[in-house]
Amino acid sequence: MASKGNLFAFASGLIFAVGLGISGMTSQDKVIGFLDISGAWDPSLAFVMIGAIAVHFVAGRIVRTRKSPLFDTKFHLPTSQDLDAKLLTGAALFGIGWGLGGFCPGPGIVSAVKGGAAPLVFVITMTLGMILQHFVFAPRTKSAPAQAAR
Amino acid sequence: MHIVNFTPLPALLGGALVGLAATVLLLSHGKVAGISGLYGGLFVPGTTDRPFRSAFVGGLVAGALLLLIALPRAFPTTSPVALPLVAIAGLLVGFGTRLGNGCTSGHGVCGISRLSYRSMAATATFMATGFATVFVTHHVLGGN
Numbered sequence: 649m650a651s652k653g654n655l656f657a658f659a660s661g662l663i664f665a666v667g668l669g670i671s672g673m674t675s676q677d678k679v680i681g682f683l684d685i686s687g688a689w690d691p692s693l694a695f696v697m698i699g700a701i702a703v704h705f706v707a708g709r710i711v712r713t714r715k716s717p718l719f720d721t722k723f724h725l726p727t728s729q730d731l732d733a734k735l736l737t738g739a740a741l742f743g744i745g746w747g748l749g750g751f752c753p754g755p756g757i758v759s760a761v762k763g764g765a766a767p768l769v770f771v772i773t774m775t776l777g778m779i780l781q782h783f784v785f786a787p788r789t790k791s792a793p794a795q796a797a798r
Numbered sequence: 799m800h801i802v803n804f805t806p807l808p809a810l811l812g813g814a815l816v817g818l819a820a821t822v823l824l825l826s827h828g829k830v831a832g833i834s835g836l837y838g839g840l841f842v843p844g845t846t847d848r849p850f851r852s853a854f855v856g857g858l859v860a861g862a863l864l865l866l867i868a869l870p871r872a873f874p875t876t877s878p879v880a881l882p883l884v885a886i887a888g889l890l891v892g893f894g895t896r897l898g899n900g901c902t903s904g905h906g907v908c909g910i911s912r913l914s915y916r917s918m919a920a921t922a923t924f925m926a927t928g929f930a931t932v933f934v935t936h937h938v939l940g941g942n
Contacts, residue, residue: 660819660857661859666812672809690801690802692809703816703821724828726830731915738893739920740898743927745890748884752901753833753838759873761862774889
């Protein structure tokens with residue numbers, strides 16, 4: 649993989665982290681505040697999603713009119729449309745963890761860079777959970793490389 | 799329900815940057831900017847594109863360092879959640895995002911932007927269980 653391409657991946661990660669920080673999503677309180685819809689509700693997270701989807705819906709559509717990305721011969725986008733048990737069970741478990749801790753993977757990793765017990769503990773156990781999932785479901789996840797892009 | 803701490807403009811601006819970041823990755827590599835997938839792939843055997851994934855995660859770390867200098871208040875100093883619960887939350891998030899092939903970024907931003915049914919269903923599901931979890935922890939059990 650050419651290092652010039654990886655510079656773009658690095659830039660993407662950097663912009664992503666700065667966006668998360670500006671949006672307030674590195675705050676567990678703001679995430680839990682969004683999920684606390686019947687209490688003191690903070691709708692900010694919905695506006696983060698709206699901002700992100702608005703930009704990526706339009707700009708992503710323009711990019712996908714290209715024959716190929718800049719540093720690869722083709723696009724690697726998931727094509728499956730099946731709503732299977734794995735997808736829905738995984739999403740359900742993720743949502744429970746998200747509501748319990750107030751972190752999803754991106755904000756967890758960004759917060760852990762500063763240190764602090766909660767983000768560090770979160771990222772360590774999240775990583776363990778990912779490894780555990782791999783070894784529980786290894787034969788099935790291995791056969792679908794498109795999933796790795798997520 | 800009453801609305802508190804609502805910050806719509808930073809939320810929209812930060813969100814737009816997240817959408818831009820996802821577009822950069824789509825343009826350069828044609829891949830979904832899903833953090834659980836890109837990061838998680840670094841920790842399991844059989845992953846082929848480690849330099850690319852490492853570059854993206856390195857960018858996240860660099861962005862965090864930039865935030866530490868320019869916007870330190872992006873990092874709260876206290877956690878509203880006790881550490882044992884945070885540990886359980888991490889396990890569930892790690893296991894769940896890998897089982898369901900995505901998190902808030904891969905499904906919530908990239909997938910919905912592509913109008914993927916799978917991502918819409920996944921996002922509706924994790925939002926629903928997230929709402930339910932906070933309802934239980936904050937209103938049924940009364941903890942905070």
